[in-house]
Amino acid sequence: MSPLNSPRELESKIAALIFSKGESKILLSELASVVQASPARSREAIRQLRRLGYPLRLTRKSIIERLRFEPIDQRQLNANLATERIGRRIEWRLHVRSTQDELNKLKNEALDGTVLVAETQYAGRGRLARSWLSAVGGIWMSVLLRPTWPISHQILPLAFAVATARAIGDVAKLSPVIKWPNDLTVRSRKVAGLLAEASYKGNQLDHLIFGLGVNANIQTRLPKALRGVSTSISHELGRDINRALLAKRIIQEMDNSYQRFESGHASELLDEAKQICSTLGRIVSVATAERKFVGRALDLGGDGQLLVRLSSGVTVPFYAADVVHLR
């Protein structure tokens, strides 16, 4: 037995063994010996993978059966992608801690525009250090960028939210809107979210890693806290969509926005975000780490900050906060 195997590392090993290669059936005891864990721990890992939506069955005779599983079709994703920067290299993983961390491991060799996509994450993260549920059927991806345009990279997440909304519009014929700062919602329910993590060398921006999570074909039951708050494309349409085609469209739209950003068109990109930002004009409650404010969301500033007029008449800019639409 290897004491180094955390339960989560064990899940990854088992998922890789069962879904990346190998037979469609394996005895639990055999699997346990291959991954050097006890049958009990292996059984628990199988249960956890099933909770994440992996199609696995454990028979009474302790045989693990792999059922039909369709990972993102990488050939379709790469075919005619034809982007300039984003997507020049696309890495695929099965089950990782977070695509943000996995891409960060490649940061020294990764070119601007490198993309990493995973089928599932066991510690996916959202904004404000929240956890992000990343079950089978979603599009969980991160993009590493080294922008050369010197200012306003703060608006890139908004530009990428617009790009993602366009791609979802094209492929799924839905019309998501942006809930500030960069959630995409359909019928006021979250269908996608973006996360930006910047890394500096001294005062200089070294690179950015953008994380995008799209609830594409999610079949697992949502935890109680997310019911009525989140949705998925498949739920909205009543059918699954082709994730490779959607991921490809997203990468193409992001690449287009990135090139426009890099050639100095940040303010155009911001205007496009304003056009589909459902927060503007609403009475909102804005929670920062320190306190809560209520007021009317008036506009977005040049860096994408939300400008809110409080009842005192003062207009306050918010750069990072949690917003609830009240009216």
Ligand code: BTN
């Ligand atoms: C949010 O809405 O709070 C942002 C969610 C971002 C989730 C994505 S999924 C891919 C990437 N890896 C992560 O761990 N998080 C982002």
